[in-house]
Amino acid sequence: MSPVYGSIPASIYHQRLMTVAVLVAWIGKPVLKKHLPTNTTDLIPVLAFSIPTIQFFLFQQSSRLGATYGPLVTEAFTYFPLVLMSVFWAASLLDSLNLGQPGALMRTAGPGIFSYAIFSGAQKISTLVVKKIIGSKLIFTRSGLQLVLATFYALLLPSRLTLLAIIPLLHSASFNVHVPLERPTALLNRTLHANDYSLIARQESLTGYISVLDNTRDGFRVMRCDHSLLGGEWLQQPKTTRSGLREPIYAVFAMLEAVRLVQPFGQEQEQESIIPDNQKSALVIGLGVGTTPSALTAHGINTTTVEIDPVVYEYATKYFGLPTDHNLIIEDALSYVERAHQIGQQRECYDYIIHDVFTGGAEPVDLFTTEFLTGLSDLLKPDGAVAINYAGDLRLPSARLVIHTIKSIFPTCRIFRESAPLSSSTSDMGHDFTNVVVFCTKTPHPFRFRPPGEADFLGSGARISYLLPQHEIDGNILKRREGKEDLQVLRKGRTQMLNKWQKQSAVGHWGIMRTVLPNLIWENW
Numbered sequence: 153m154s155p156v157y158g159s160i161p162a163s164i165y166h167q168r169l170m171t172v173a174v175l176v177a178w179i180g181k182p183v184l185k186k187h188l189p190t191n192t193t194d195l196i197p198v199l200a201f202s203i204p205t206i207q208f209f210l211f212q213q214s215s216r217l218g219a220t221y222g223p224l225v226t227e228a229f230t231y232f233p234l235v236l237m238s239v240f241w242a243a244s245l246l247d248s249l250n251l252g253q254p255g256a257l258m259r260t261a262g263p264g265i266f267s268y269a270i271f272s273g274a275q276k277i278s279t280l281v282v283k284k285i286i287g288s289k290l291i292f293t294r295s296g297l298q299l300v301l302a303t304f305y306a307l308l309l310p311s312r313l314t315l316l317a318i319i320p321l322l323h324s325a326s327f328n329v330h331v332p333l334e335r336p337t338a339l340l341n342r343t344l345h346a347n348d349y350s351l352i353a354r355q356e357s358l359t360g361y362i363s364v365l366d367n368t369r370d371g372f373r374v375m376r377c378d379h380s381l382l383g384g385e386w387l388q389q390p391k392t393t394r395s396g397l398r399e400p401i402y403a404v405f406a407m408l409e410a411v412r413l414v415q416p417f418g419q420e421q422e423q424e425s426i427i428p429d430n431q432k433s434a435l436v437i438g439l440g441v442g443t444t445p446s447a448l449t450a451h452g453i454n455t456t457t458v459e460i461d462p463v464v465y466e467y468a469t470k471y472f473g474l475p476t477d478h479n480l481i482i483e484d485a486l487s488y489v490e491r492a493h494q495i496g497q498q499r500e501c502y503d504y505i506i507h508d509v510f511t512g513g514a515e516p517v518d519l520f521t522t523e524f525l526t527g528l529s530d531l532l533k534p535d536g537a538v539a540i541n542y543a544g545d546l547r548l549p550s551a552r553l554v555i556h557t558i559k560s561i562f563p564t565c566r567i568f569r570e571s572a573p574l575s576s577s578t579s580d581m582g583h584d585f586t587n588v589v590v591f592c593t594k595t596p597h598p599f600r601f602r603p604p605g606e607a608d609f610l611g612s613g614a615r616i617s618y619l620l621p622q623h624e625i626d627g628n629i630l631k632r633r634e635g636k637e638d639l640q641v642l643r644k645g646r647t648q649m650l651n652k653w654q655k656q657s658a659v660g661h662w663g664i665m666r667t668v669l670p671n672l673i674w675e676n677w
Contacts, residue, residue, distance in 0.1 A: 153223050155330075155361040156211045158379035158665075160658035161219040169348075176334060177239035182640045193241040194311035200359070201317035203230045204295050205395060215671040221660035234263055239310075244452035250276040252436060262600070264331040268619045269637050287463065294356060295324065295331040324588050326632040329676050337651035343676055352471060354677070357463035357575045360677055365669075372401050375441045375467055377666055382464065383441035385472060392667065397450055397472060397610055403618035404541060405443040406571035411504045411622050412451070412608070413601040414537035414591060427503075429453050435531060437485045437519070438463055440510040441476035449478045450592050453504070456481065477581055485520055487508065489527035501533045508541040510587075515542065517654070518645040524644075525561040538562065538592050545660050546584040546625075550653035557641040562592030562601060584658045589621065 153162040177184070210217075210226045217225055285292045291300055299321075306314050324331050330339035332354065341351050344365070352373070354363035360378035366387070367373075373386035383405060385398035400406055411655055412429075430452035435447045439459035448455045456479040459465050463484065468474040481488060492499045505528055505600055509519050518524060520542075544551045546569070559565050570587035593599055601620060609615040642650055666674065 153207070153228055154212075154378040156379065156663050156675055157219050157223050158658055159360065160655055161662055162656055164220070165224045166456070167332050169224070169227050169232055170235055173235040174239050177236045178243055181240060181243055185244070189533055191311070191313070193237065193244075193309055194243065196310070196552045197302060197306040197309055197314045198316045199234055199237070201299070201307045201314075203234065203302070204298050204328055204330065205320040205323045206230050207429055208323070208330060209673050214675055215666065216334050221657045238305075271397045283358045284451040290332060292356075293332055294361075295328065299312065299324070310540045321433040327508060340676055347377045347670060347672055353467060355463050357461050359461040359464065361430065362461070362467060363677065364467055365673070373471065374401070374669075374675075375472070379662060381665070381668065383472075384444055385441065385443070395593075396453070397446055397612060398473060399612055399614045400443045402570075402587075403614070404559050404611070405440075405590065406615045406618040407505050407570065407589055407613070408444050408508060408539050408541060408570065408600055409447050409608075410589075410604075410619055411506060411539040411591060412453075413604060413620070414593065415602045416593070416595065416599045425566075431498070432503040434504040434506065437505070437528075439468055439474075439480075439506045440508065441472040442468040443472075444506055444508065446474055447610060447615075448504070453606075454499075455479065458483060458485050460484050464672070471516055486524060489524060490529070492531055493527050501530065501531055501536070503533055503536045504530050504625045505536070506539040506541075510541060510543040515544075517642070517650050518644065520557060520650070521642045521644045521647065522557055522561060525558060529561055532594055534594055536594065540590045540592070541592065542588045543587070543661070544585065544654075545657045546586065546588070548653045548657055549651050550587065550657055553640065553642065553650055553653070556587075558590050558592065558647055560641050562594065563596045565590050565592040566599070566621075566665050567591075569623045574625050585657070585660050585664050586627070 157163075173677055206229055207226060210222075210229065214222050280298065282292075290296050302317070305431065306317075324336075324337055325333060326522060327647045329336045329343065335355075335665060337351070344351055345368075348367060350366040350371035351366055352364040352366055354361070356362070363376045365374050365376060372384055373387055375382040386401060387394070388399070389398055394566050402669060433454040434445075434448045434456070435454060436448070436457040439445065439457050442457075445455050445457045458481045460483065462482050465474075465480060471477070507519070507528065509515050523598070542551065542554050544554070555565075557565060567588060570589070574584050591599075595630040640649060
């Protein structure tokens with residue numbers, strides 16, 4: 153459900169709903185046995201084969217259901233009855249087995265506990281396995297894995313009633329646009345073309361559903377990850393742009409490049425003492441469509457990019473012109489920073505670090521802990537600068553919590569939002585979701601941004617307009633509201649505070665994304 157609702161909204165009720173299904177199946181087993189037909193379990197394979205079709209139609213109602221109740225309604229009609237019937241069948245099967253003469257408690261609770269243990273264990277193991285194989289073949293896509301599971305049920309519970317699954321199977325093969333077969337994909341593109349969009353590529357990967365879309369009316373291209381956008385560029389390339397760079401469609405990506413402009417107050421360097429870009433290095437955490445590493449490389453900076461998802465890198469290179477003359481590391485940023493920390497003094501340090509890991513409606517929480525940020529600080533040269541992009545609702549404590557954590561590691565920071573603050577009339581909506589870039593240095597000296605020159609703009613109109621940060625946030629924002637969250641920082645293994653508020657922020661982000669692209673584009677993936 154994450155392509156339609158985002159990974160966090162899709163998971164809010166999932167575990168609780170599955171737990172309720174297991175408990176209802178076990179506790180209500182006597183009632184279910186009394187009132188359900190004896191061949192009810194024969195319908196389990198039919199339900200399993202029908203789930204992709206049921207989801208297809210329910211997803212078309214996502215704009216009406218919303219991000220809070222949409223996932224709940226969808227699972228109530230799909231996985232809830234599937235889990236309930238599966239556990240009921242498994243518990244009934246265990247009851248019928250001769251397991252010796254266990255105690256009364258074991259006879260009563262044993263089958264239910266055993267069923268739940270199998271279900272929970274299988275869920276955890278499958279999650280780990282799926283991350284390694286997702287998208288590698290047709291059967292390892294979301295739809296493919298659903299059909300594999302349904303086939304498994306059909307083999308366990310053979311029945312003539314399984315023939316009823318022919319109808320949903322035909323629908324999946326011909327009309328379900330979520331299935332990456334030739335005919336559904338052609339149907340998907342016809343639907344998108346009618347709404348001025350075109351699907352260029354799509355593949356499921358470990359960070360979610362990745363696709364590249366062109367807007368044929370306005371002339372821009374975006375990369376989608378589940379229910380979020382990793383970035384985008386205008387397809388019309390200005391003649392003045394250097395090095396073949398395309399214009400970013402979002403201001404925040406140009407603003408991140410202002411890390412090159414950071415300069416301590418009172419320490420303006422003479423022209424002859426300035427270190428040229430081709431003698432500097434940069435580390436980028438999170439690739440997106442490659443806007444930032446492409447620009448840094450165009451300036452001649454030796455750039456290293458750490459990206460966890462190989463499909464994101466493939467699409468950034470193939471469809472967004474990411475240059476190949478930079479260092480790419482396909483690895484989890486946590487592992488990369490930890491490994492660099494273990495190397496000690498032999499590790500490479502960077503003049504600039506850019507931290508931009510927003511995806512799927514939320515940031516990976518572990519990349520905002522004091523441990524990870526300390527690792528980044530160790531990788532930054534003494535006179536270097538870091539830019540950290542945080543996307544969230546500034547009205548929630550989560551924003552203050554993240555900024556407070558960053559400022560606990562880096563002594564000097566300035567905070568800028570991507571767009572101007574909300575007007576008083578707009579603020580009544582109750583949210584203020586925006587990109588916030590926190591620029592920091594390792595020294596206690598205040599800094600400014602040097603005036604950018606023509607070379608800094610790379611011939612880009614977007615950079616002329618947005619490179620220099622404009623909308624600064626008062627650094628004392630942390631002191632304005634009392635609350636337990638304001639006095640704490642995020643630490644490894646203790647991120648529950650941010651997790652709690654991220655759910656609310658992710659629901660707000662879902663609503664914003666529905667204004668960026670039409671509902672039909674999000675629903676037809």
